[in-house]
Amino acid sequence: MPHSVSIQKASGWLGNGLLRIFSWIVFLFLVSPLLVVVPISFSGGSYLRFPPESYSLRWYATYFGSETWIDATLLSILVGVVATVLSVAFGFLFALGITRGLRKWSGALEKLALAPMIVPSIVYSVSMYALFADLRLVGTWYGIALAHTVLCLPFVIIVLTAGLKEFDIDQETAAIGLGASRLVAIRRITIPQIRSSLFSAAFLAFITSFDELVVAMFLSGTFGTLPKKMFDNIRLQIDPTIAAVSVLEIAMVVIVMFVLLRMNKGKAGRLA
Amino acid sequence: MPDFRNTSALKLENIRKTFGSVEALSSINLEVSAGEFLTILGPSGSGKTTLLRLIAGFVTPDSGSLTIFGEDMTMASAGKRQIGMVFQNYALFPHLTVLENVMFPLEMRKHSRREAAEKAAAALAAVHLDAFGDRYPKQISGGQQQRVALARAVVFEPKLLLLDEPFSALDRRLRESMQREVRQLQASLNLTTIFITHDQEEALFMSDRIAVIDGGTIQQLGTPNEIYYHPRSITVAEFIGDSNILEGTETPDGLRTRSGMLLRRASSSNSGRVLIRPEAIRISREPADGVAMNQFKGKIANRTFVGGFTIYQVDVHGGDTLTVRCLADEETMFDTHQEVHLSIREADCRPVPRDAKEPRG
Numbered sequence: 001m002p003h004s005v006s007i008q009k010a011s012g013w014l015g016n017g018l019l020r021i022f023s024w025i026v027f028l029f030l031v032s033p034l035l036v037v038v039p040i041s042f043s044g045g046s047y048l049r050f051p052p053e054s055y056s057l058r059w060y061a062t063y064f065g066s067e068t069w070i071d072a073t074l075l076s077i078l079v080g081v082v083a084t085v086l087s088v089a090f091g092f093l094f095a096l097g098i099t100r101g102l103r104k105w106s107g108a109l110e111k112l113a114l115a116p117m118i119v120p121s122i123v124y125s126v127s128m129y130a131l132f133a134d135l136r137l138v139g140t141w142y143g144i145a146l147a148h149t150v151l152c153l154p155f156v157i158i159v160l161t162a163g164l165k166e167f168d169i170d171q172e173t174a175a176i177g178l179g180a181s182r183l184v185a186i187r188r189i190t191i192p193q194i195r196s197s198l199f200s201a202a203f204l205a206f207i208t209s210f211d212e213l214v215v216a217m218f219l220s221g222t223f224g225t226l227p228k229k230m231f232d233n234i235r236l237q238i239d240p241t242i243a244a245v246s247v248l249e250i251a252m253v254v255i256v257m258f259v260l261l262r263m264n265k266g267k268a269g270r271l272a
Numbered sequence: 273m274p275d276f277r278n279t280s281a282l283k284l285e286n287i288r289k290t291f292g293s294v295e296a297l298s299s300i301n302l303e304v305s306a307g308e309f310l311t312i313l314g315p316s317g318s319g320k321t322t323l324l325r326l327i328a329g330f331v332t333p334d335s336g337s338l339t340i341f342g343e344d345m346t347m348a349s350a351g352k353r354q355i356g357m358v359f360q361n362y363a364l365f366p367h368l369t370v371l372e373n374v375m376f377p378l379e380m381r382k383h384s385r386r387e388a389a390e391k392a393a394a395a396l397a398a399v400h401l402d403a404f405g406d407r408y409p410k411q412i413s414g415g416q417q418q419r420v421a422l423a424r425a426v427v428f429e430p431k432l433l434l435l436d437e438p439f440s441a442l443d444r445r446l447r448e449s450m451q452r453e454v455r456q457l458q459a460s461l462n463l464t465t466i467f468i469t470h471d472q473e474e475a476l477f478m479s480d481r482i483a484v485i486d487g488g489t490i491q492q493l494g495t496p497n498e499i500y501y502h503p504r505s506i507t508v509a510e511f512i513g514d515s516n517i518l519e520g521t522e523t524p525d526g527l528r529t530r531s532g533m534l535l536r537r538a539s540s541s542n543s544g545r546v547l548i549r550p551e552a553i554r555i556s557r558e559p560a561d562g563v564a565m566n567q568f569k570g571k572i573a574n575r576t577f578v579g580g581f582t583i584y585q586v587d588v589h590g591g592d593t594l595t596v597r598c599l600a601d602e603e604t605m606f607d608t609h610q611e612v613h614l615s616i617r618e619a620d621c622r623p624v625p626r627d628a629k630e631p632r633g
Binding site: 168170171173174175176177178179180181184188189192193 | 328329330349350351355356357359361363364365366367376377380381424428
């Protein structure tokens, strides 16, 4: 019947329209902090106010001119890189293990590895503090890096296990049959093919560490990582420097993501 | 050329393998001569894949020994065995070019890059892919990928070549030409080859000898002719080719089937079971003449035309239903319900021994 067809068409059109509107609302909700933070970072005034009364680069100048901000940033980068390297190394071995020899227990082990995500960060931080106090690791940058490594592991393991499960294990077997050792087979055959998973895992690990506050507050002594410095800054003297720092951080993340995306695209094009 | 036929290339003695409580292989004994093309034929779940992985060195046996050219390799790692293997899905390395794929085993054997490249190029030329060295595996067809896998498996002059159902993913026409090509390459390299398949036609066509495996044991080992015409058990008879298997009681004149047909045979037997291949039955309008023939009258129950030949189901009067296969001939095709005469040479009524496990019925 033409009548009901037109009703169907109209309702379909209406549904699509609503869906589109809804998607835009969600999108706006997600980016709204950016819409506030970016203008404030270019504020000319001394207070966090939106919209800013005037515009300038003074808070960026403050950031780059301040030794404590730069030290905190460099420390965060160092901690982040070490935590990333360690968590990807351990996580990769773990993921290899549960997709190879330990396949029988892979389900249970994989869930167990997510424990650091589930334990409340305060509980984790307090216990790490107690443990590291005995080990004299409190107040050292590598103490923070070690504690962060544990926090990064779940993300690394989720991503790498998924990548390795998708990988055709027959290729590793074939390489071994053709005369490679297991190690050589993994290095020459497996790793190149799960490269994108490794990059994603490293990226997630670095972000997790770089943005982590609670553990850093407990374990850092007189010095602090970037999130701790930002937190102290808010507590003591609220000024738009943290907005500038946030924008720089966001810019860094966007650039790294863009680079990763390009690298994966180039690889996918060749293998497709 | 020296004759390697008498050299033992591979010897399996009392090989046994269980996974948990499942016995995948029980007491496998098998000897393959140098230069031979041996097929391990079995349905899925028969243990043939386990056997192949065991020969390749990806699985170690619970007991028994495995010898390659006189050297005990039972516990040797896969890489030490010098075996070339073509996987069912080829397992080409997608991030390496075709040439790099073929170079891989040579590099693992510490050949210089230049030497490896030269040998790999020669191996690619042998499978007519010299022009494709720079492509990536995803950029060539399935048949070409198969050739690359083959070149990669033979380039390092392995002692054995293992083929794990390599043709199953190819369409029929391509499969036939690849089968011929593999056989030629194998013969020209005089390479001892062990081929795994569930496809009995492929096995009959390609092999010097066939080992029929089922339930983790080798049911029969023999040439394609022996396996086809003299199956040693009902399992083998039913797995290889189409067959009419008739059971009954032995009488001095021959086998009396349960339905009452009397089948005279060239040689006497007491197995109580006869195998008649569908193509061994002649079908005609008039009774055929000839000595040493079993003659029956029947009615066509069903006709299937499959191009080159025609398959009839014939209800023998006062007897069983037999499957008959004849060369297709448009002029003399029989119709359903038509009365026909069947004749079977006594020599074509072959006794089938009972399986060891089977109770005598």
